[in-house]
Amino acid sequence: MRLPDGLPADIDLTRPSAARVYDYFLGGAHNFEVDRRLAEQIAAMTPHLAETMRAGRAFLRRGVRMLVGEGIDQFLDIGSGIPTAGNVHEVAREIDPRVRVVYVDIDPVAVAHSRSILAGDEQTGVVHGDLREPERILAEAQKLGLIDFGRPVGVLLAGVVHFIPDSDDPQEILATLRAATVPGSHLLLSHATHEGQPPEMLDAQRLSARTSTEITLRSRADVTAFFGGFTVVEPGVVHLPLWRPDGPADAVADPQRLGAFGGVGRHDGGAG
Structure with missing residues (x-):
């Protein structure tokens, strides 16, 4: 893979990255041999993992379409990875061409690729940010001039909060993000779980420690709590394929085996 321009000189390309894995x-081309080796090790231990990744992306797309249908025309996508085909702004603009998106990721390679891919698109922006610093992310997103936090916004946290350990207080991070939004805003979140998972899933979790972002598996109750005072819309926090499937193509025989929950919460004006 050709390295994108704008990479920091001190980046360690010998260590795998969660975003590139x-x-x-997802079948992308923005990854290195070190990422592919780790991905193949994890896949050998958890044969459903690639399916889980695809189900997570399908959930995100369904959620984005739902939010645009609710009138959301600006999105903050934190932990976005590399916005290749079928990304948030492409999906959203199929419904509303005016949609603006700010992508945020911690991986400098993902950020550099994102800026290269999105060059010339004035309705998108990219922030190099760490979810553990939500105030800075909010400030940087606003600085780009693409998001007005005085209007409803869609905050997307698809497959990223499980990279925040309990020691970094993810509840406080989510509270900060929710507090920055106004009524009518929505929070979309998906998260890996240990509930109902076989031992090999837990072994794969330990492999994630080889990246800079180890995974913390949490329960459905833990994931639901991240929505705080937001109203969790139907069908609630459920296994990914069960969240508003478009049709038979989204169905799987055993949704639990994918090991992840997803849900969407709406800011109805109460305490966040």
């Missing part, structure tokens, strides 16, 4: 599982 994810890109590999």
